[in-house]
Amino acid sequence: xxxxxxxxxxxxxxxxxxxxxxxxxxxxxxxxxxxxxxxxxxxxxxxxxxxxxxxxxxxxxxxxxxxxxxxxxxxxxxxxxxxxxxxxxxxxxxxxxxxxxxxxxxxxxxxxxxxxxxxxxxxxxxxxxxxxxxxxxxxxxxxxxxxxxxxxxxxxxxxxxxxxxxxxxxxxxxxxxxxxxxxxxxxxxxxxxxxxxxxxxxxxxxxxxxxxxxxxxxxxxxxxxxxxxxxxxxxxxxxxxxxxxxxxxxxxxxxxxxxxxxxxxxxxxxxxxxxxxxxxxxxxxxxxxxxxxxxxxxxxxxxxxxxxxxxxxxxxxxxxxxxxxxxxxxxxxxxxxxxxxxxxxxxxxxxxxxxxxxxxxxxxxx
Amino acid sequence: xxxxxxxxxxxxxxxxxxxxxxxxxxxxxxxxxxxxxxxxxxxxxxxxxxxxxxxxxxxxxxxxxxxxxxxxxxxxxxxxxxxxxxxxxxxxxxxxxxxxxxxxxxxxxxxxxxxxxxxxxxxxxxxxxxxxxxxxxxxxxxxxxxxxxxxxxxxxxxxxxxxxxxxxxxxxxxxxxxxxxxxxxxxxxxxxxxxxxxxxxxxxxxxxxxxxxxxxxxxxxxxxxxxxxxxxxxxxxxxxxxxxxxxxxxxxxxxxxxxxxxxxxxxxxxxxxxxxxxxxxxxxxxxxxxxxxxxxxxxxxxxxxxxxxxxxxxxxxxxxxxxxxxxxxxxxxxxxxxxxxxxxxxxxxxxxxxxxxxxxxxxxxxxxxxxxxxxxxxxxxxxxxxxxxxxxxxxxxxxxxxxxxxxxxxxxxxxxxxxxxxxxxxxxxxxxxxxxxxxxxxxxxxxxxxxxxxxxxxxxxxxxxxxxxxxxxxxxxxxxxxxxxxxxxxxxxxxxxxxxxxxxxxxxx
Numbered sequence: 001x002x003x004x005x006x007x008x009x010x011x012x013x014x015x016x017x018x019x020x021x022x023x024x025x026x027x028x029x030x031x032x033x034x035x036x037x038x039x040x041x042x043x044x045x046x047x048x049x050x051x052x053x054x055x056x057x058x059x060x061x062x063x064x065x066x067x068x069x070x071x072x073x074x075x076x077x078x079x080x081x082x083x084x085x086x087x088x089x090x091x092x093x094x095x096x097x098x099x100x101x102x103x104x105x106x107x108x109x110x111x112x113x114x115x116x117x118x119x120x121x122x123x124x125x126x127x128x129x130x131x132x133x134x135x136x137x138x139x140x141x142x143x144x145x146x147x148x149x150x151x152x153x154x155x156x157x158x159x160x161x162x163x164x165x166x167x168x169x170x171x172x173x174x175x176x177x178x179x180x181x182x183x184x185x186x187x188x189x190x191x192x193x194x195x196x197x198x199x200x201x202x203x204x205x206x207x208x209x210x211x212x213x214x215x216x217x218x219x220x221x222x223x224x225x226x227x228x229x230x231x232x233x234x235x236x237x238x239x240x241x242x243x244x245x246x247x248x249x250x251x252x253x254x255x256x257x258x259x260x261x262x263x264x265x266x267x268x269x270x271x272x273x274x275x276x277x278x279x280x281x282x283x284x285x286x287x288x289x290x291x292x293x294x295x296x297x298x299x300x301x302x303x304x305x306x307x308x309x310x311x312x313x314x315x316x317x318x319x320x321x322x323x324x325x326x327x328x329x330x331x332x333x334x335x336x337x338x339x340x341x342x343x344x345x346x347x348x349x350x351x352x353x354x355x356x357x358x359x360x361x362x363x364x365x366x
Numbered sequence: 367x368x369x370x371x372x373x374x375x376x377x378x379x380x381x382x383x384x385x386x387x388x389x390x391x392x393x394x395x396x397x398x399x400x401x402x403x404x405x406x407x408x409x410x411x412x413x414x415x416x417x418x419x420x421x422x423x424x425x426x427x428x429x430x431x432x433x434x435x436x437x438x439x440x441x442x443x444x445x446x447x448x449x450x451x452x453x454x455x456x457x458x459x460x461x462x463x464x465x466x467x468x469x470x471x472x473x474x475x476x477x478x479x480x481x482x483x484x485x486x487x488x489x490x491x492x493x494x495x496x497x498x499x500x501x502x503x504x505x506x507x508x509x510x511x512x513x514x515x516x517x518x519x520x521x522x523x524x525x526x527x528x529x530x531x532x533x534x535x536x537x538x539x540x541x542x543x544x545x546x547x548x549x550x551x552x553x554x555x556x557x558x559x560x561x562x563x564x565x566x567x568x569x570x571x572x573x574x575x576x577x578x579x580x581x582x583x584x585x586x587x588x589x590x591x592x593x594x595x596x597x598x599x600x601x602x603x604x605x606x607x608x609x610x611x612x613x614x615x616x617x618x619x620x621x622x623x624x625x626x627x628x629x630x631x632x633x634x635x636x637x638x639x640x641x642x643x644x645x646x647x648x649x650x651x652x653x654x655x656x657x658x659x660x661x662x663x664x665x666x667x668x669x670x671x672x673x674x675x676x677x678x679x680x681x682x683x684x685x686x687x688x689x690x691x692x693x694x695x696x697x698x699x700x701x702x703x704x705x706x707x708x709x710x711x712x713x714x715x716x717x718x719x720x721x722x723x724x725x726x727x728x729x730x731x732x733x734x735x736x737x738x739x740x741x742x743x744x745x746x747x748x749x750x751x752x753x754x755x756x757x758x759x760x761x762x763x764x765x766x767x768x769x770x771x772x773x774x775x776x777x778x779x780x781x782x783x784x785x786x787x788x789x790x791x792x793x794x795x796x797x798x799x800x801x802x803x804x805x806x807x808x809x810x811x812x813x814x815x816x817x818x819x820x821x822x823x824x825x826x827x828x829x830x831x832x833x834x835x836x837x838x839x840x841x842x843x844x845x846x847x848x849x850x851x852x853x854x855x856x857x858x859x860x861x862x863x864x865x866x867x868x869x870x871x872x873x874x875x
Contacts, residue, residue: 124733128724154733186737326758331567338571339862346861350824359717359724360568360587360756360868 007103008068009034011082014102015071015205016062019055021099026050027059028102038063074206080107080179093117097224097250101203104221105179108199111170116290117147119222119247121240122156122232127265128324128357130156130233133257135163136366137230140283142169144292147198149174149225151218152191154184156232156240161194171198172225176218178208216242223247228289230280231256234268241268244277253289255280307351312336316344317364320354324361367391369456369463372470372499373449374490375441378703379617379658381490383470383497385435386446388453393429399450401434404442404655413444413475414451421479421526426458439701442655445484448473448503451526461533469501470494472508479526483507485623488616491515503529510630511620513544514613549631550609556602556634561773563596565760570596572755572866574777577603578784579800579845582689582711582750584674586868587757588725593714594639596757597670600712601635602774604667605782611666614706618658618665635667638709642676650684656696656703661688664709674713675742682747685711689750711751715743725759752801752838753866784848800845805837812840812855821857825864839863 013024013034030048031037037045042060045051051059075082083089084103089110094100111117118141122130134156138148142164150157152173164171173194177183179202182191194200203221204214219242223229229247231254234240244254258279259266273279280286287293309317319325319334331341345362348354354362371386397411419425432450434441449471456463472490474482487508492515494502501519504512509522520542523529531537560570569585573596576583585593607615615632619625625632640649640660651659661669671677688694692708718736722729731739748754788799791811797803803811814822822839825831831839842863843855850859 184734186733327568327756328565328758329761332565332763338567342568342571342865343858343861346825346864350821350828350861352828356829357724360758361724 004035004068006033006035007082007084007087008072009038010084010103011071012062012066012068013037014203015066016059018058019051021101023050023055024102034102071206074180075105078107078180078206080105082106083110091117091225093226094221094224097220099220100224101221104201104203105206106199106201107179108195108197110199111147111172115145115147116228116292117149117172117226118286118290119149119226119229119243120156120160120232121150121219121222121229121234121243122160123234123238123240123265123268124153124155124157125235125265126155126159126233127259127263128359128361128363129259129263130257130265131159132355132363132366134159134232135166137232137257137280137283137286138163138171139167139169141286142167142171144287145169146290146292147172149222151176151215151222152183152187152194152200154186158187158190160232161190165193165197169197173198173200174218174221174225175200175202176204176215177210178202178204178206180206181208181210183210215239219243220246223252224250226252228253228255228286230254230286231269231272231277233257233259233265234272235265236267236271238268241272244272253278255286255289307353309348309351309353312340313344313347313351316341317348317353320348320362320364322364322366324357324363326360327362328360330362367457369453371449371453371456371466372494373446373472374470374494375439375443375445376486376489376621377439377701378656378705379489379614379621379662381486381493382439383494384441384446386449386453386471387433387435388450388457389431389433390426390428390454390457391431395427395429397430397432399432399434401432401437402440403434403446404440406444407434407441407446410444410447410450410475413447413477414454416477417447417475417479417526418451418454420477421530423455423460423530424458426454430454443484444474444482445472445486445490447475448481448505448523448526448529451475452529455530461530465533465535468499469503470499471503473503473505473523475526481505481523481525481529483626486621487511488514488613488620488625491518491520492617494518507626509542510544510627511616511625513542514546514549514616514631516546544630546631550612550633552633556599556774558599558602559774560596560599560603560777561770563592563599563771564765566592566596566757567771568865569593569755569757570771570777572753573597573600574603574781575842575845575849575866576600576710576712576753577777577781578849579752579788579841580710580798581752581801581842581845583713583753583755584748584751585712585714585755585757586717587714588716588759589721591757591759593757594670594672597639597668597672597712597714598637599774600668600670600710601637603777603781604635604710605778605785607633607635607666615666618662618705622658622663624663636664637668637670638664639670639672642671642673644677644681646678646681646684649681650688650707651694651705652696656698658705659694659707661685661707661709662694662705665706667709669709669711671711671713674715675739679742679744682742683744686746686750689747713751717756749834752842754868755866756868780849783851784845787848787851800841800848803837803841803844808837808840808844812844814840814855814860818855818857818860822860825860829864831864831867835867839867842866 046056085095138160147170148164149172150160161171223243223246247254254277256269256272256277368389373384374381375384455461483505491512506522512520521539532539647653649659688707694707695704717723718731843859846859847855
């Protein structure tokens with residue numbers, strides 16, 4: 001019994017559901033340490049009046065039900081770690097926020113905090129525009145050595161992680177589930193990639209299912225980890241706005257990618273900008289907010305590699321703008337026949353001048 | 367008294383001879399049919415009895431036994447009505463049995479003595495000719511179909527008494543003569559023309575390539591983008607049927623009961639578009655009494671499946687075997703039959719359940735819903751579809767354009783030339799088209815130069831192509847080269863082929 005560290009008791013304390021973080025912290029303060037809370041007499045816990053009767057009962061009950069050995073065993077088998085403030089791994093940035101988690105489960109390696117982190121969040125439904133901006137921004141930030149933080153949800157989150165990983169950078173995913181649960185399950189590959197390119201974090205105990213009320217808690221950690229939170233695309237009532245709010249509450253910078261005023265998917269972002277958040281028009285905007293000054297050439301991805309285009313390739317390329325255009329329209333605009341145009345499209349794509357979007361559309365590469 | 371009449375039955379799309387033996391002897395009056403008759407054949411008793419009486423003959427009040435030899439195969443359908451009646455009439459001496467020697471008799475009876483058409487006449491007559499039978503008596507409605515068989519004297523019948531009069535020499539039998547060549551030469555043209563399709567140039571081109579190499583196609587696009595319209599025009603750019611192909615299709619249609627005098631010979635490639643509620647048996651053929659399914663009715667032609675993900679999953683899975691083998695084998699306890707099913711699959715689908723994903727903000731489908739929708743089409747089935755092309759929405763501008771597209775006849779010329787090239791190339795192989803190339807044959811027939819190899823490798827690296835696309839790209843590039851009349855596969859052929867594999871690409875989201 002005696003060989004458990006304080007960390008293990010914190011792990012227990014943070015696993016008791018239904019108790020707000022500040023109440024837990026108050027308990028530790030009252031009794032001196034988490035270990036003392038574990039050892040405290042039931043009567044003392046009730047008498048401390050920090051907890052309501054129900055919650056006190058729950059806490060007292062959980063001491064009997066919680067098997068520290070078993071949890072440590074799970075940690076060990078998964079190769080995960082439980083980190084607490086002051087252990088050298090727990091991100092310093094996070095301790096500065098109010099309601100910082102008592103401890104976090106971590107799978108993978110925490111990127112060094114010599115470079116700042118940037119959170120990129122947005123909705124699960126993404127437009128072509130949002131996807132392009134997100135991938136590009138995440139890639140460029142990661143290229144500058146900045147760690148990209150997001151939530152591994154579908155849409156913007158996944159694209160942000162992917163963008164960072166593809167650029168060879170570091171990324172952190174904060175989960176709303178247990179660290180051993182991959183949600184959504186389609187991101188299984190991404191889940192594994194993130195572990196090797198950074199780490200997964202979660203404050204929820206093993207096996208926690210994706211309950212919808214967990215995600216707002218998760219969002220505050222995403223906001224807390226970084227100095228700057230970038231909202232790429234968010235509808236009017238998007239979960240990413242919760243992240244933005246909690247970033248503002250913790251006096252972090254929130255930036256938003258402006259979108260079309262007609263696009264429902266950008267309404268949340270545009271609203272943020274209207275309320276005073278800085279717009280992101282290029283990756284340098286974010287770097288500036290971080291007080292990082294880089295030479296242009298450090299932005300690896302934005303470096304346009306100018307490949308010479310053949311005459312006919314150039315002609316087709318000129319018909320493609322930054323506004324997506326369907327292949328059919330392109331054919332009629334360029335006055336080429338389908339055979340020729342299809343072939344040139346592939347060549348342009350191979351040269352990286354254009355990108356193919358879903359829905360038979362192409363667009364000039366950013 | 368005993369009489370033997372030649373008749374026929376079907377196994378798959380081939381006929382075989384059945385000898386209808388009728389014996390009438392003294393004893394308690396009865397009427398028995400033996401030789402594994404099914405219900406329709408058993409019911410022949412009542413039809414024959416009434417029809418014979420209503421044609422002005424005395425029906426014998428004796429013990430009548432009918433045997434359908436060979437006795438070990440199941441006999442189906444009403445085609446034995448007329449031979450049974452003929453046997454009885456021969457037994458009672460109302461007709462001369464000798465006049466039926468060397469003839470085959472087929473037909474269903476109606477109660478008033480009329481003769482009604484039956485299914486599968488063409489294959490039964492073909493097999494009769496092979497057995498050395500030179501004359502046939504068939505229902506009037508089936509006479510043109512029977513007359514397609516060269517060397518067979520076809521006598522069309524309308525009623526039992528007409529039949530008796532012909533046999534007794536009281537009426538002259540006029541054989542039905544059909545100018546098969548003229549019938550075959552008659553209009554191969556399709557009702558639809560690609561010139562009517564405005565815009566969608568890339569899809570039209572994809573369909574041309576599909577037709578040239580007989581590749582299966584999947585079109586994806588929002589509602590109203592003209593997927594069905596273009597699919598319907600596909601038969602118009604396929605090369606004309608040869609006479610053998612035409613007869614093979616006609617046989618299948620004959621067995622399915624879809625042939626009547628007006629359209630005795632199928633000269634155009636059929637376009638089959640079954641509804642998505644279709645059952646497995648209706649799709650690939652089957653049933654207690656096996657019948658050809660839609661895949662066989664689309665033999666040598668086009669099977670169009672609109673809204674592919676809406677089809678029952680098991681129905682789609684059943685397509686895999688015919689897509690691979692070009693033939694459907696139906697195994698039953700009492701024998702198995704096979705139907706040819708060498709068809710070109712053309713399928714269409716929407717990009718998501720509501721149909722507008724990627725095309726309009728209207729789409730409200732969640733990513734989950736979309737992936738569930740896409741997953742309804744299994745990987746193995748998708749593997750058998752070489753071309754995946756997206757059809758975007760058509761805007762007013764291109765609809766109102768005056769410029770007419772290229773006509774089907776023009777496209778057909780190119781496709782036919784590509785078919786000829788392939789036939790010449792594969793004359794020593796057991797295949798006809800590029801789509802049938804096996805991985806080993808691809809290595810042999812689709813060699814790449816150094817530049818081409820580099821481009822292909824590049825494409826795999828930068829465009830997120832999946833590995834399963836590799837062989838398909840080569841097959842498609844081969845077809846595109848054939849359309850171009852080029853012996854070698856060049857860079858532009860590969861580049862174009864890549865554009866035909868859209869679903870392989872993991873696009874941004």
